[in-house]
Amino acid sequence: MSFPTTVRIFEMSPRDGLQNEPGELIPTTVKVELINRLSQCGLTHIEAASFVSPKWVPQMGDASDVMAGISRQPGVIYAALTPNMKGLEAAIEAKADEVAVFSAASEAFTRKNINCSIAESLERFAPVMETARHAGIRVRGYVSTVMGCPYQGEVDPQQVARVAKAMLEMGCYEISLGDTIGVGTPLKAKRMLEAVSKEVPIDRLAAHFHDTYGQAIANLYAVLEEGIAVVDASVAGLGGCPYAKGASGNVATEDVLYLLQGLGIETGTDLQQLINTGHWISRTLSRHNGSKVALARGDCHE
Template sequence: MSFPSQVRVFEMSPRDGLQNEPGELITTAVKIELINRLSACGLSHIEAASFVSPKWVPQMGDASEVMAGITRKAGVTYAALTPNLKGVESAFAAEVDEIAVFSAASEAFTQKNINCSIAESLARFEPVLEAARNKGIKVRGYVSTVMGCPYQGDVDPKQVAQVANALYAMGCYEISLGDTIGVGTPLKAKRMLEAVNRDIPMNNLAAHFHDTYGQAIGNLYAVLEEGLAVVDASVAGLGGCPYARGASGNVATEDVLYLLQGLGIETGINLQDLINTGDWITRQLKRANGSKVALALGAQHEQK
């Protein structure tokens, strides 16, 4: 296989990056400005919100207000995570462009996370997919713990393929393969992708790798080499998994973009604008920037 000539970067920071941020609730205004800044960087896909119960994910409690407040840019898809039919209805009312559902390749993780089996979690998505079909809205499917689980350890690539196939058969146009706790290595990533790609075309697959062990960029190189052309990432490396002890954030979008540029792969994204955005949001959150590229190249602060 050879590297793709173009890669679509799916920006996760407004949802996956902020949903587990500790401390005070992040203001709606900050979330709106983050999304608007990301849109201006040249990103074509942004997961902007999650329509879940504020009881379980307080940081996402203002999803409707966020969607109402953003300045929508032509050519940008603003997506949202919708775990159930109630969430879907709210997402439709907020005029999201695309929705997503979320399962796992590990039975133990699914039981601990949402208190049901993998099969039961998939069954819950059927009315969600039906509602989206009736509305003409695309659905993305996430499979977490594709290379390891905090409770059961290693995850068989065949199990990943089974869950991915089920979501694809339901009608998910794209399956995002998530190394939720960041334990994967390049060879594991290749073998996992090969198992899934037996039944699902490469054009319908995405990589969602966390950087807990510092392997995310190496793992992405491995799957890009196989022809995968969609990468999930989060500016400044924001995010993490609340169910996995020590699990750090998503791979930083700045670091992914630097890798892609080095490989001569087109993205349509401005790296310096992205670095500036990552610097801005980490200052708002009063936290360290998780991007090595951002730290090396530095932000160009606006003159005020």
């Protein structure tokens, strides 16, 4: 057992948390305030926007306005998801500190979503990587469906390793391993990580586990034991799972932080401020707060 002494939390709520939010478009002012509140919690990495077609992801259609409206704090990285060159160019213009590209470990998932093979999806990122490099912007890579796919079911850990290695070789500084539909269990998480870590150093990997089946915290504990020191999470558990109707999505940042504090792992993040922020955004969106820790601690109105 070898827990890291410090863990970096990568806050996903402004992007992965809000992109699937149903109903009316969330006002830009709400997104900006969410990011500003998060940046006061001690978080150092916040995925603030996604530069994708508003036709496909309407909630992210105001990405440039969001990036222009935030109050940037020293030491905080404001990242953006950029699926193609058009997205990258918009992110650079909006002064994103770093960007992210994404693929999947499942051929069925990739074909269903972007109508091409995994290899073709990676090839499409070559000009994005090159342009980002020339612009001096770091690129993070996401690998989806690392422990299961809504279309093909089981996913071979060796396939996850191959995709992660390809992203590393393309120039991604870090690879985030995503249990997109939250079907993983601790043993499956360990076996997946064992395969990937043979191809990608553990200090270049992050865990992005969804909580659809209530296993995210257990799965995170399992990979923390193996040395994972970067965790993606979303305040108040913001974000749904579009492949499992009625299911929750992202693991709540508050719950992750409570786990890490219990293990004596430093994060530099203020739990009470996170709880307050989670309650605020839950009230603002008139949605249930998905954090068990926040619900146990109660609502602290500012």
